[in-house]
Amino acid sequence: MTKRHLSKLLAMLTTIAITASLFAGCGGKKDPASPSADKPKEEQSLVYNLGQEPDTIDPGLSTTITAATVANQNFEGLMKFNAENKLECAVAEKVDFDQANPTKYVFHLRKDAKWSDGKAVTAKDFEYSWKRVLNPATASDYANQLYYLKNGAKYNSKEAKAEDVGVKATDDYTLQVELENPTPYFLQLCGLPTLMPVRQDIVEKDPDKWTLNPQTYLGNGPFKMTVWEHDSKMEFVKNDNYWNKANVKIEKMKFTMIAINSSALSAFETGEADYIDIVPNNEIPKLVQDKKMVTTxxxxxxxxxxxxxxxxxxxxxxxxxxxxxxxxxxxxxxxxxxxxxxxxxxxxxxxxxxxxxxxxxxxxxxxxxxxxxxxxxxxxxxxxxxxxxxxxxxxxxxxxxxxxxxxxxxxxxxxxxxxxxxxxxxxxxxxxxxxxxxxxxxxxxxxxxxxxxxxxxxxxxxxxxxxxxxxxxxxxxxxxxxxxxxxxxxxxxxxxxxxxxxxxxxxxxxxxxxxxxxxxDDVCIKPYLKGTVRVSNGMIYFDKAYIEGKTAAK
CATH class of the missing domain: 3.10.105.10 (Dipeptide-binding Protein; Domain 3)
Structure with a gap:
């Protein structure tokens, strides 16, 4: 698909760009970028053109950017990327790491992390989800992202048992991880859809179809899916059980599936879409000149x-x-x-x-x-x-x-x-x-x-x-x-x-x-849509987005 720094978590961690405070803890902070309190309240909804419908939206099976974009709204991993391509804590509130023992990590989960039905997110959810990806019966094309775990590759090739894999929930909010070798980018992997949690009871009740119904596509992210009209649109609403819901401003989202570049641009020009990232190439020079498009x-x-x-x-x-x-x-x-x-x-x-x-x-x-x-x-x-x-x-x-x-x-x-x-x-x-x-x-x-x-x-x-x-x-x-x-x-x-x-x-x-x-990335975003996060690895997040000035623009 479809990251970056720790200090000297190894000399190579200069590619991760995580602050030193990461290991002391990453408490949730108020987002300074939000609609001004003294301005009229505007409808907090946006339309993003996803383009192609993903082949799967199961975070453990997906390998495409479109699938990751859907997963990033509905699910959240231990870590996530921000607008500066740096890592920050997500479900993990704190990470213990000792440079003298670089194959061991201990993640402490925040106790207010919940699934969209209100049930607590636990370390056991992560243990189950990671082992599910590695389980050869799951046939995940991204199982190799968990080969870094001790015995991960062996379990995937049926040479070890699930209990031999280096991930264990020691209690509801503590996840112990042991790697095969020091891996300077391991925390970056913890921000990817493959390592996001899924609910064992939901998945095992209907392994093949749980992602196809918005009612069972249950996640722990900032939004939850309410509608999926195949090859047409997906609709989402704010997840009121999300741990950081106070800083999520968008109430509703729609993802359209317009695969033709010219049609996507037409939707943007007429106001039917607020954010597109597929545009007709012959229109690019004019879009740049008119300041309607940026290249990232x-x-x-x-x-x-x-x-x-x-x-x-x-x-x-x-x-x-x-x-x-x-x-x-x-x-x-x-x-x-x-x-x-x-x-x-x-x-x-x-x-x-x-x-x-x-x-x-x-x-x-x-x-x-x-x-x-x-x-x-x-x-x-x-x-x-x-x-x-x-x-x-x-x-x-x-x-x-x-x-x-x-x-x-x-x-x-x-x-x-x-x-x-x-x-x-x-x-x-x-x-x-x-x-x-x-x-x-x-x-x-x-x-x-x-x-x-x-x-x-x-x-x-x-x-x-x-x-x-x-x-x-x-x-x-x-x-x-x-x-x-x-x-x-x-x-x-x-x-x-x-x-x-x-x-x-x-x-x-x-x-x-x-x-x-x-x-x-050639991106067109309406000026009233602010706070969207697009990372250089293709990850897109809307949890910090908000609408400001759309009413005045009309």
Whole structure:
């Protein structure tokens, strides 16, 4: 998908950005940003365009940004991110951590945390939820986010029992956690949907359908769902049992599901939507000029996924030829039009290296230029047995419904024809089919994208390990797997980061995936909607949002 600092919780914790007070406690604070008391009271409701309907809204199963956006309103984990990309306490009121024993954490839960039906949130809810994600029967694609727990990976692979996993509720409000190895970004993981609590009694009563009915989609977050009209809208109201309800100003929310960029912009222009983040690319220059749109950072990479199990895409020379035949700067200029950077590697900017003040991408450098290297691409394709494209099969390039994805697909199709003399067919696929199609390997070439879940390069390395649940390319290289595994065990920050750089080099030499551009978020927000929080890992929160000035604007 779809984070950042502790002090010297390890030298590497400079990527987490948590204040020292975190370990002493994180008491709830009054939010200074709120509607002015001396102004007329306005209706506190907002409309956000979610775009595509999520394939699942189960926080333990979801892997997409849209699913995370829904989960962030209905559920809350031990930690959460704020507008500065820093961590703050959420259900956890206090975290005990000893640098001399960096694999142990003790979370003290706030006693006023409740589910939307008023029942207390307990440490047992977290223990159940984490073990549920790891349970092989659950088949969570994000189980690896809990492999950091002692025996987490072993339990997921049926080599250990649930009681062996390093998470235990010692009482209703104390959660003890033991990790396999020191993990500098563990607290960041505690802010992700995968590690949010779910209610055992609700889930086990109807495991397959509990998320489909707003009455049973019961959470502990600032809002609760009241309506879900599939492929149309979701509606939410303020959760009056939320521990921090006094600082939640929004009373009602609606999430629309407008997948077409131009239609989303029309809804924004007519006032039917207050917040959109999919816009027609050809409108971007004017929207910026009119000060209706801003571009915000995002730690994500837009890429083409080649199915590494299908010949001749199983040949690294073929994949590299396809990659080098693409002019990324031309794609950005012609389609995106928003100043994003060409992806000349896998890990994007916005993630720190072990070297002070350096970005991982800056240290890792470029694996190719932003322009097409046609000569080298033709050479590699010929070496693979397809001189001048002769004999190369006609592959299908799948993408989910979107004007932007369609334009990118068309541009890539043209570049491959012009530069390599090969043909591909384009196939626009409905989102509900598109996601499982990639997961199951029922594709040849496919649009894909990955937004980092936390602010460490491991969030990108992890998903291309053999048989990882998010490894849609079905890539496998034992040397790569070994480097990633060793990096997770390495305690020296610089040695660890070098292992990750070495792993990325293997990945790019194999061209396991074909990166095109690093993400940014193009966002249109009405001026009267204030206090929304958008984190660079794609997380969106509305618990601090409020409406001010909408009445006057009319």
């Amino acid at each position: 950072p995002n730690i994500g990479t837009y890429y083409i996924c080649a199915n590494d199990m299908k010949a001749p895409l199983d040949n690294p020379k073929v994949r590299k030829a396809l990659a080098l035949a693409i002019d990324r700067s031309a794609l950005i200029e012609a389609v995106w039009k928003d100043g994003r950077k060409a992806a000349t590697g896998w890990v994007p900017y916005g993630i720190n290296d072990a070297k002070e003040g350096k970005a991982f991408r800056e240290v890792g450098g470029d694996f190719y230029t932003d322009k097409a290297d046609v000569e080298q691409a033709k050479k590699l394709l010929a070496e693979a047995g397809y001189p001048d494209g002769k004999g190369f099969p006609v592959f299908e390039y799948a993408y989910n419904k979107s004007e932007t994805h369609a334009k990118i697909a068309q541009a890539v199709q043209d570049m491959w024809k012009k530069n390599l003399n090969i043909n591909i067919k384009l196939n626009e696929v409905d989102w509900k089919v598109f996601v499982p199609q990639r997961k199951e390997g029922n594709f040849e070439l496919s649009r894909n994208g990955w937004v980092g879940d936390y602010f460490d390069p491991m969030t990108f390395m992890d998903i291309l390990v053999t048989k990882d649940g998010n490894n849609d390319a079905h890539y496998s290289n034992p040397k790569y797997d070994e480097l990633v595994l060793n990096a997770k065990k390495e305690k020296d920050p610089e040695k660890r980061m070098q292992m990750i750089h070495d792993a990325e080099k293997i990945l790019m030499d194999d061209m396991a995936i074909i990166p095109l551009a690093f993400y940014v």
